[in-house]
Amino acid sequence: MSTLSNRQRFNQIQPPQKLYEKLERLGFGSLRPTKRYAWKNKKIAPVTTTTTAKAAAFQNYEPKEPEYKFPLLSFFAGAKTPASFPPEDLGEIAVVGRSNVGKSSLLNTLAGTTIVRVSDKPGLTQQMNFFTVGKLFYMVDMPGYGFALVDDEERQQWRQLMEDYISNRKTLKRVYMVIDARHGLKVADLDFLRMLDRKKVKFQIVMTKSDIPVLPQLARRIITVQDGLKGFRNAIQDVLVVSSKTGAGINQMRKEILFLMGHLKSKEFYK
Numbered sequence: 001m002s003t004l005s006n007r008q009r010f011n012q013i014q015p016p017q018k019l020y021e022k023l024e025r026l027g028f029g030s031l032r033p034t035k036r037y038a039w040k041n042k043k044i045a046p047v048t049t050t051t052t053a054k055a056a057a058f059q060n061y062e063p064k065e066p067e068y069k070f071p072l073l074s075f076f077a078g079a080k081t082p083a084s085f086p087p088e089d090l091g092e093i094a095v096v097g098r099s100n101v102g103k104s105s106l107l108n109t110l111a112g113t114t115i116v117r118v119s120d121k122p123g124l125t126q127q128m129n130f131f132t133v134g135k136l137f138y139m140v141d142m143p144g145y146g147f148a149l150v151d152d153e154e155r156q157q158w159r160q161l162m163e164d165y166i167s168n169r170k171t172l173k174r175v176y177m178v179i180d181a182r183h184g185l186k187v188a189d190l191d192f193l194r195m196l197d198r199k200k201v202k203f204q205i206v207m208t209k210s211d212i213p214v215l216p217q218l219a220r221r222i223i224t225v226q227d228g229l230k231g232f233r234n235a236i237q238d239v240l241v242v243s244s245k246t247g248a249g250i251n252q253m254r255k256e257i258l259f260l261m262g263h264l265k266s267k268e269f270y271k
């Protein structure tokens, strides 16, 4: 029988180099600068003199991703009952997650705005808010679940509203479950994920506040979250790693959303 605590077991995970390289590309910094990668951090192609040195250096050179932007974000509708949902005329994505994990902040950072209200106190978003991204698609901000300060009845109503929406909304293309990089998947998240699986709704985890843990802890957290997803049939296995504060990982998420909503061609997405 193992006598290691969860914390000790967590600290023993050895994330692969590939994961650190991915995090570095997303803007989370590097483990330690090595001579091999030092020039890469300068974000320019290396200047070399001999042809062989040039070929070797360019083998490691990755061209910078284009910067993806969303068109103007506008508030479109707020809903406390299904009757107030807007018509199903555009594709949409929705963010769900525990209170205060950073759902509303994430929408702001994706859209490059501050119009979605955020707060350092949990329980700010108290209805479903629909935002239009230009005229391309909707982004839907949800109240957090597992919020202790509302009474049971109200919590039950929110949960019912979210379930109704998720089960019946024809234009909903993906649910993004936002989790805090310091905490990973909690009981309330797993409970919500089981509901999504039962309803056969595709979902993807977005780990936000990823600027807070140090890099090895962040990498370990990603591994434990990926492990936790193994039993779910409707999970996208790839976990998005972002920070709404520093903007790391946001360009990648914008790119994936634009592709999902049909506004980026396969040729451009996979190049």
Ligand SMILES: Nc1nc2c(ncn2[C@@H]2O[C@H](COP(=O)(O)OP(=O)(O)OP(=O)(O)O)[C@@H](O)[C@H]2O)c(=O)[nH]1
Binding pocket: 097, 098, 099, 100, 101, 102, 103, 104, 105, 106, 117, 118, 119, 120, 121, 122, 123, 124, 125, 126, 142, 143, 144, 145, 208, 209, 210, 211, 212, 242, 243, 244, 245, 246
């Ligand atoms: N360091 C850091 N803080 C963040 C990040 N994202 C959000 N926050 C902070 O987390 C707090 C909660 O953010 P919100 O976006 O309001 O969280 P929410 O999930 O919408 O909360 P509810 O509407 O109450 O469910 C705010 O104080 C944000 O500034 C992040 O990526 N990094």
Ligand SMILES: [Mg+2]
Binding pocket: 103, 104, 105, 117, 118, 124, 125, 141, 142
């Ligand atoms: Mg909110």
